Amino acid sequence: MTKIRLLLGKDLRILGRSPVLLATLVLYPLLVAIIVGLVVRYAGERPRLAFVDEDGLPAVLEVGGESFDVPTLLDDAAKDVELVPMSRAEAERQLDAGKVLGILTVPRGFTRDIKSMVVSPVLVLRTPPGGLATRTVEKAQAFVYTLNQELQQAYIGSNIGYVELLLEGGSGTILGNDFTLIGLAEARRRLEELTGSSDPETAAEAQELLDFLEQTTVAIQGVDDFLRATASPIELETERKGGRAVLLSTQVQAYALALTLAFVALLLAAAGIASERDENVIGRLAGGLVRLGQLVFEKVALVAVVAGAIGLVLAVAFGVVVELGDVSGGQPWARLAVIAVGLLLAAAAFGALGTLIGGLSRDARTATLVAFLAALPIVLLGLVPTGAVPAAGWISDALPFTHAAQFFASALGDTDPAGTLAREGGWLVGLGAVYGGAAWLSVRRLLT
Amino acid sequence: MLLAARGVGRRYGHHVALVPVDLEVRAGRSTALIGPNGAGKSTLLAILAGALRPSEGRVELAEPPPKVGWVPQRPAQYGRLTPRENLELFARLERVADPAGSVTRLLELVELPDDDRVAAELSVGNQQRLNLAIALLAQPDVLLLDEPTAALDPRQRRRLWELATVMSRGGGAVVFVTQNLEEVEHFADLVVVLRDGEIVFAGTRAEYLETPEAHVFE
Numbered sequence: 318m319t320k321i322r323l324l325l326g327k328d329l330r331i332l333g334r335s336p337v338l339l340a341t342l343v344l345y346p347l348l349v350a351i352i353v354g355l356v357v358r359y360a361g362e363r364p365r366l367a368f369v370d371e372d373g374l375p376a377v378l379e380v381g382g383e384s385f386d387v388p389t390l391l392d393d394a395a396k397d398v399e400l401v402p403m404s405r406a407e408a409e410r411q412l413d414a415g416k417v418l419g420i421l422t423v424p425r426g427f428t429r430d431i432k433s434m435v436v437s438p439v440l441v442l443r444t445p446p447g448g449l450a451t452r453t454v455e456k457a458q459a460f461v462y463t464l465n466q467e468l469q470q471a472y473i474g475s476n477i478g479y480v481e482l483l484l485e486g487g488s489g490t491i492l493g494n495d496f497t498l499i500g501l502a503e504a505r506r507r508l509e510e511l512t513g514s515s516d517p518e519t520a521a522e523a524q525e526l527l528d529f530l531e532q533t534t535v536a537i538q539g540v541d542d543f544l545r546a547t548a549s550p551i552e553l554e555t556e557r558k559g560g561r562a563v564l565l566s567t568q569v570q571a572y573a574l575a576l577t578l579a580f581v582a583l584l585l586a587a588a589g590i591a592s593e594r595d596e597n598v599i600g601r602l603a604g605g606l607v608r609l610g611q612l613v614f615e616k617v618a619l620v621a622v623v624a625g626a627i628g629l630v631l632a633v634a635f636g637v638v639v640e641l642g643d644v645s646g647g648q649p650w651a652r653l654a655v656i657a658v659g660l661l662l663a664a665a666a667f668g669a670l671g672t673l674i675g676g677l678s679r680d681a682r683t684a685t686l687v688a689f690l691a692a693l694p695i696v697l698l699g700l701v702p703t704g705a706v707p708a709a710g711w712i713s714d715a716l717p718f719t720h721a722a723q724f725f726a727s728a729l730g731d732t733d734p735a736g737t738l739a740r741e742g743g744w745l746v747g748l749g750a751v752y753g754g755a756a757w758l759s760v761r762r763l764l765t
Numbered sequence: 766m767l768l769a770a771r772g773v774g775r776r777y778g779h780h781v782a783l784v785p786v787d788l789e790v791r792a793g794r795s796t797a798l799i800g801p802n803g804a805g806k807s808t809l810l811a812i813l814a815g816a817l818r819p820s821e822g823r824v825e826l827a828e829p830p831p832k833v834g835w836v837p838q839r840p841a842q843y844g845r846l847t848p849r850e851n852l853e854l855f856a857r858l859e860r861v862a863d864p865a866g867s868v869t870r871l872l873e874l875v876e877l878p879d880d881d882r883v884a885a886e887l888s889v890g891n892q893q894r895l896n897l898a899i900a901l902l903a904q905p906d907v908l909l910l911d912e913p914t915a916a917l918d919p920r921q922r923r924r925l926w927e928l929a930t931v932m933s934r935g936g937g938a939v940v941f942v943t944q945n946l947e948e949v950e951h952f953a954d955l956v957v958v959l960r961d962g963e964i965v966f967a968g969t970r971a972e973y974l975e976t977p978e979a980h981v982f983e
Contacts, residue, residue: 597841600816
């Protein structure tokens, strides 16, 4: 162990004297953190939509006897999207330039349709092709849903007003027609008078009508609840509490951590072992000073320490970004220790693979290039959805990236991650052992 | 016998670098390995040093195993460490009793600068001195030198051979690869001539000088 510690100290000292490499190792994760920060911020941001009003919406909209302040209504509903009013031509320009993610159009006849309460009015959303369209549509749907909820309350309120008019009597307007009702209460009072009529036939008919009226009154008094139930057959009640949720930020962080480890650990390990060869030192070490297994273990340990530390700094930076971005989910604080363990395991597994690459390469330059070229497909394979291409999944299973990403995603987002952490941690340990063994053989080959 | 190669051969794929050879390294003797380029001299020396595994045969060590110092033709040291850091690292790996003291003594012996300059910034000659100093750290019983004087100035060459002579007279052994016949004439007790991976002559210096067919350079 002392010899491993001596070599580890030597490598850390050499690393400290390589300013370009050191700067790259520090700047690389910072760059990743910034990119992730932008993505996470985007996840919590409202898409910017051009708002084209072709119908000339009035400032105040009268629907079903209710008055709506249109700007306030739009502001209240626009918590999911940022609506920017502009002309059709300007909207087209901004959409083409990518300054807005879509155009939300209020077509001609919208006000007429909404007032009619017979025809559903239509808003038109146009998005450009591409990956952002789905998210824009989702956000616009949320906007329309909120708008509908606002109007729905007014519609229900208006209808309940009519029901109360029916019960209590009074004057009102429907579809522009004015009317006056005596109301069920007054009708009942008058029928009760008639039940006392001296004409038995009249009194009997009045009693019959009175019974009907009472049943009707009971039924109409329940209309309020019926209306609300019909408007929302199923309601989702959201309880906000301190739980964890798998959100975009969690996935992005998990992949960013695994990606950083893949590049840093592979390159560092490959270059580390190949440098020993370049400096002609492996032979001297193998001549009785250090066992080759110790040398391989030292390289893996070096990478685990360095890449693990970089990963931890990155995880903390992500946590700060997530907090500042006010994105719910993906905060690492409660599970930082678990994440640190995952970082060490993943860095060691990648380090063993990198040592294998370095052992098979002729020199440090080749090793670095091969490690870089290998890192990219390893990462891309890990991004192929499970089941989409079975062969890609099998290959990916034999590489550390997917397991590292799943470990971090589970640690960051799962409410009960123990099973996933144990499984993926086991994979990383297993892969580290297999690649470490292969790396030992590759380094041994240098002497044989 | 301190060290012996028994049927040691080395192949690189289909290329035979060293056909199986036998060589004994005896205490108090200085052995020169000579031969044209590609004859297998450095390969044999690296195998004796344990830095290269033979494709066949084995290297036998006396009991107790002798300490072996190896000075490869191309310096084997860390370019981004200073000479002192290099020496201290290898001293600790060799489990030298007093690493700092030994390092100071060796830096003085080979006249290396003890400053902040890393090994990669040293002249080729100084790198070779450091290479030698690392080999001497453990006070070896057998010193294996692969063209050790190629980059040294005359003064350092003289010092090296003085050191080698003291070592072999003190009961140690020196095996050196050289292309310089003057060094053979002055410092070798035994001479081994290799050509195309085969030993074509092995005998005393006097026998070598009297055997014209062993003079493969001529």
